[in-house]
Amino acid sequence: MQSLPAIPDIFKLKRGSGSPQRFQDRLTIFLFLLPAIILFLLFVIYPIFQSIYYSLFNWKGFGPATDFVGLSNFKNILSDKVFMIAIRNGLFIIAFSLCLQLPLSMLLAVLVGRNMPGRVFFRSIFFLPYVLSEVISALMWLFILNPDPERGFINALLILIPGVKAQAWLGNTSLVMPAIFAALTWKYFGYHMLLFMTGLQNIPAEIEEAARMDGANVFQNFFFITLPLLGGTIRTSVYLSVLGSIQQFILVWIMTKGGPVNASETMATYMYRFGFVRFQLGYGSAVAIYMFLFCLMFSLIYQRLTRQPDYLTGL
């Protein structure tokens, strides 16, 4: 790994433990960290514990929570069919993100990473959707998916094909998730493409060159050189993709509000519906705890499973 610029490493200074200087060093560190720690505790850690506390109550958000219900919120969530739909949709988004969105991003990254004409142009174009605000993207897709062929772009194209009828993408319980996934992919592939491009740039040209000299073709080069060396980037990309999928909210809420009849509900829209539409903040907090636990479980398992050396950085 490349060494970082020379920041004086305070711990490496030769000072005996327990010496006044050592104490002063620690005090300095502590004082510098203090403002950040206070803010972090106040606005991140404290609300988390509050959520845990409120999740044990039937609480509408007015006045102190008094109606203690124990773990019944957690039990009711698990027996709610809608929550199961939300989990199923979450898995749907995760599965398709990993199987379609990431490979697509990588393909594009490899393409625009090469010395081909117009690559700067395409790179910008591909990255553009990610720069747009989520709300604007969602509203745009609402127009694109409009069931009226005179107003919706996709249906306008569809009806040009003989025998194909316009589809109510967001009004059909079985089409709504694929339609939302299309919008999600459009929105996020550019981001993952950028991650992969950064990863590609870190691969020394010498290795690929050596492989080519040894007679490796383009595909061998990709599968045996590029892909293994991108390991670290892929791990990050998958990690971000899964967490993003679990927390997906804005696009879904604006495009369908989780509908029609809960067909596109995600855990985040489910939480929002109970927390801020129905003002059952205790129940909503319990949903948030579940989301937290899912993310936590995933993170722990994922970190353990992928603890293998990165070929490039040796981490």
Add this chain to the structure above:
Amino acid sequence: MSRKIYVVLSLLLIAAFALAACGSPATEAPAVATEAPAVATEAPATATEAPAMAEKVTINWWHISTAENHKALFQKFADDYMAAHPNVDIQITVLENEAFKTKLTTVMQSGEPPDIFQSWGGGVMNDYANAGLLQDITPALDADGGAWRNTFATGALGVYSYKGKNYGVPWDMGMIGFWYNKDLFAKAGITNPPTTWTEFLADVKALKAAGITPIALGEGDKWPGMHMWAYLVTRLGGKANFEGAYNRTGSFTDAPFIDAGKKLQDLIALEPFQDGFLGATYGDEATAVGNGKAAMELMGQWAPAVEKDNSADKKGIGDKLGFFPFPMVEGGKGDPADAVGGGNGFAIGKNASPEAIDFVKFMTSAENQAALAKIGVAIPVVKGGEAGLSDPLMIELQKTFAAAQYFQLYYDQALPAAMGSVVNDSTQGIFAGTLTPEQAAQAIEDSAKQEFK
């Protein structure tokens, strides 16, 4: 080592994302505490002034009419009144809608409501009345043989009454009804708009047969379709039915609530809505009618304006647009004149002086009502106020609700927030065919048991 720190940090970050949303109301709590003293310090000021100048009266009035012409007119009302009553000082606080709701919650929690403030009636007003924060103005309405009461449209005034007592009065009222395209109706061979549910279904069939989309519906937003169900309940069960369920002497699984779902299924079976209505927004609904693509929509008094805005030429369908009230349902216990709707009003705080009530009376005079109607910000609720209206459709709508003895406030406003959301979700289930009328009614009743326990 650094990897562990990274893991811990990333986990905390996830936790932050996952939980920050639900934590925010709690962090708002201190704001309540800090604002309360401000009110408390103001209170003594007025208290000490009162003995010094016995005749001086201060009226605190909060309204949310931020539009320039509307705000100016409200100011003029206050100026006119103060000119006629030099001892009265009217303090106006103009707040934007959301800010108003937040600030009102704060002062309500500290038990110091303004003397006069914006209200929509219904569940929220009832909660305040239950907490003893509002003043019963029934005596003022009934004084002089009910002189003031009789100026109001009966149904509209009823929206501001709770358990037989009035805690406020309306100054604007609208209603939901069918807005229809006269040309498309004529094309389908319909000469007169339907007056009964049977006629209505027959007309829907006629429109379908003529290749016209009978009804535009933005059911993705849920509330547009909810009104259709709520109107059927109102026609089938009337005032006694809803109030029984609300006061828990009855239930939301009573016959009218279930039968309304069945009647709705009869309509849905005809497939009267535009393609993809389950995912459509209210904007799509207005666009379809405004562009002449659908024959009608069930919507409130704002419909013509929104249709215009959403139409391709920004003109809507112009004078081809007509209005007819929701048809009566054969065998229903509700009066066919009953209306579903809502509007704006003034609620009276518990500490309001008699002068404050007199000022509200002044503002709801026929002349002042006509003045509000003239600038297009209200549909008058008192007799004579309609003189200010010029739009024939609004005049017709005003006449329709003026005849209503019972005014059913929009369900999502009449019921607590959580129930309103359940009603919306359940009726969407009926439209999608995923819930039976019985299941939908049961879901609403389950929610009522939670909310009213």
